[in-house]
Amino acid sequence: MAVSVTAALLIIGDEILTGRTKDKNIGYIAEYLTGIGIDLREVRVVPDVEEEIVAAVNALRGRYTYLFTTGGIGPTHDDITADCIAKAFGVGIGQDPRAVAMLRERYQPHELNEARLRMARIPEGADLIENPISKAPGFRIGNVFVMAGVPSIMQAMLDLIAPTLQTGARMIIETIEAEGLAEGIYAEGLSQIAASNPAVSIGSYPSFSTSGFRNQIVVRGKDPDAVAGSAAAVRELLGRLKGDRAPL
Structure with a gap:
């Protein structure tokens, strides 16, 4: 039986909740983890409030194989993630000589002020997570990975983390176009297929664009036979419904 490796993502920052900063990390991390065989099961966004960060970290790290966080490890007063992680784990916190050495690679001695320290x-x-872009490191403690909120830096850190992670079976995804059929027409049949195939997840996703309306049905799972069988059942359903709607 394939091993299931799970993860949660904690986005930290008032700027996300107020809409000032538009998050670009959730989709990237979700796709990245899916691609390497880790199931992202939950995403939370919390403000720069110590009690809320600590509570979320402790809840999520106990529930999933891994917890990834982004945001709140900069030089300003509201960057409190590191302190909150220390509190969640019940450990001390202080200037790490390894991290100071990394910062010295970027800053001249007169530039390395208290804020940057x-x-x-x-x-x-x-353990530190190197930052090849701006040098300020992230870190790992237990099953929690603390990364920057800046997308380019987060992505570089994730590339460094990935080889150290336990992974499971990769998700297999089949996408089927429901051309010319509205959801209301195939909803009942799709529900029956989903109920008969508990090893897969089946979703229906309508969208609108300048070229018009379209529906896509997506079958996801880790058992190749189950995915293939369910996808075939969906195609058969759609074909039958289209035949029923054919003009006389």
Whole structure:
């Protein structure tokens, strides 16, 4: 039986909740983890409030194989993620000599002020995640990975993390075009197929564009035979419904 490896993502920052910053990390991380065989099961967004960050970290790290966080590890007063992670794990926090050395690769001695040194504050016992772009590191403690919120930096960190992760069977995805059929026409039949095939997930996704309206049915699963069989059943359903609607 394939091993199931699960993950949650915690997005930290008032700017996400107010809409000032439009998140670009959720979709990227979800697709990345799916591609390597890790199921992203939950995403939460919390403000820069210590109690809420600590509560979310402790809830999610206990529920899933991995917890990834983004945001809140910069030099300003509201960058409190590192302190909150330390509190969640019940460990101390202070300037990490390894992190300071990384910052010195970018900043001249007179530039490495107290604000920038905040980015070297790492919970005790954590391993560093290198930052090849701006040098300020992320870190891992337990099953929690703390990454930057800036998309380019987060993506570079994720590439470094990935080889260290346990992975499971990769998701197999089949997409079927429901050409010319509205959801209301195939909904009942699709529901019956989904109920008969619990090993897969079946979703219907309508969309609108300048070229018109379209429906796509997506079959997801980790058992190749189950996915193929369910996809075939969906195609048979659509073909039959289209035949019923053919002009006399």
